Amino acid sequence: MQEHRIVVNGTELFYAEEGNGPPCVFLHGGPGLDHQEFVPWLSPLATSARLIYLDHRGNGRSQRIAPEQFTTAAVVEDVEALRLALGFEQMAVLGHSFGGFIALSYALAHPSSVSRLIVSCSAPSYDIGAEVEEQLAAFGDPKVEAAFARENEIQSDEDMRAIILDELPFYFATYPDEIRRVAEDWAERTRYSAALSSWWSVNQMPLYDVRPRLGEARMPTLILAGRHDRVCSLNPAQIMLQGIPGARLVIFEHSGHMPQMEESDRYIQAVRDFLTGT
8 A cells, every 4th residue: 555645726635545457536434534444445456446545635644724625626626636646537436425425526527537436325415414313313322322412512533533433333234343343443543634524514515416417427327325324325325326327226235334344345346346347
C-alpha cells in the first residue's frame, strides 16, 4: 500500500493506492470518517484493478479545513481534480453510504470521466431520516438510541469516536463477537472529523437529491445493498435501480450497512465481476 498527498482545489488530499490495472477510486462514508472502512477487506481487488482510497477534503488524513469549505460540490470537484492529476482518461468509482452521495453526484457532474459506477449502501436523496428513526425505534437497544441522541452534542473527534463505537451494532445485520471485534477495530483505526460531519449534516444534506437526474447516468452502474441495512434500506436501492438505465442490483442477504465487512468474499466477487465485465 502506497500513501500519497496531493494538492487540488486549494487543499491537500490524502490517498492510498495498491494494485495494477484499470483505476477505481473508493469514496468513504460519513462524512467525518475515512478510507479505513475499505481496508483490508477490499484489498483482494488489487489483482484486478488499481485501487485508490481517497480521504475526502478535511476528512481522515487529508488537510483539515474550515467546515464551510466542505460542500458536496467541492468534494465532487476534488474527485475530478484527482483524476486529472493522476492522468486517467476515465476511472471506476465506488462510493459507500455518504460516499455514494458523492459518487452519484460526481457521475452526473462528470459523466465522461466515469467508466463504471458502484453505489454501495447509499441513497439518491437525503430523504432517509424518517426510515432511520423507525429502524432505530424497532432496534430497541437503549445504548444505541442514547448514542444517536448524543449526535447533536458532539464537541470533538473523540466524542464522535465514542458515539460511533456505541452505535456499531445498528450498522450490522447481527453482532456476534467476531463481527464486534472487526467493527471495533475499524472504528478505532478511523480518524474522525466531527466538525465537518456536523456542519454537512445541517447545511448540505438537506440539499442532496439527485432523484430527478438518475436517468442521466448512462455509464454501467452496480448498486449494492444489505438486506438488513437500517440506514439505507432497499427502498432507495430500488429507486436507483428503476431510475438509472441498465443498472444492476446485488443484495447481500446477511448484511446490514457494512457488507464489505459482513460478506466480504461475496462483496469482492460482485465488485470484481463488475469491474472486469464478467
